Amino acid sequence: QKEVEQNSGPLSVPEGAIASLNCTYSDRVSQSFFWYRQYSGKSPELIMSIYSNGDKEDGRFTAQLNKASQYVSLLIRDSQPSDSATYLCAVKRNSGNTPLVFGKGTRLSVIA
């Protein structure tokens, strides 16, 4: 079983729609959860972090965490073509300066 699992996609949504990206993780002691966006050939860029159960909103992005189900998701409202990228889910066992464990990423395509 992979430590962090994501559907590789591609996930295609029309412009203006809500894109829903999902991630499950296997290590129950994981403490910190992150969503990175990566454009082709570019650096992964942190867009959301979440540490406790529930929702966290930042602009058009909402991260949702359910530790009991070992599930974290990212919702992108009013999707734009510029949101087309690969979205990487990453998990850390401990807080602080410890390594990230990544999923393979989900490729999102927003169709104008």
Place this chain on the structure above:
Amino acid sequence: EAGVTQFPSHSVIEKGQTVTLRCDPISGHDNLYWYRRVMGKEIKFLLHFVKESKQDESGMPNNRFLAERTGGTYSTLKVQPAELEDSGVYFCASSQDPGQEQQYFGPGTRLTVT
């Protein structure tokens, strides 16, 4: 503020040759991480420096890989001798200490071993 930089952006070498990758973290960041993405797989952790010391090198695949961070500034990752399975994208990331969660990633070095 300059971001994390990596050099070279691409490297193509033959099996058995040596390659050295360089990472310059964000100025003042004590924590430096190396990650690797092999084609079709997820990004995987290689090792973690705190200043010039190796904090965790549990992800290093074998002794053909040598990482250094002399003086606690830039870091190098040497692969000697390179094998075909070493091909992939090598990312470097840095973060401040203490306890900053966000790791800032460089653009990566794409290594192709033929």
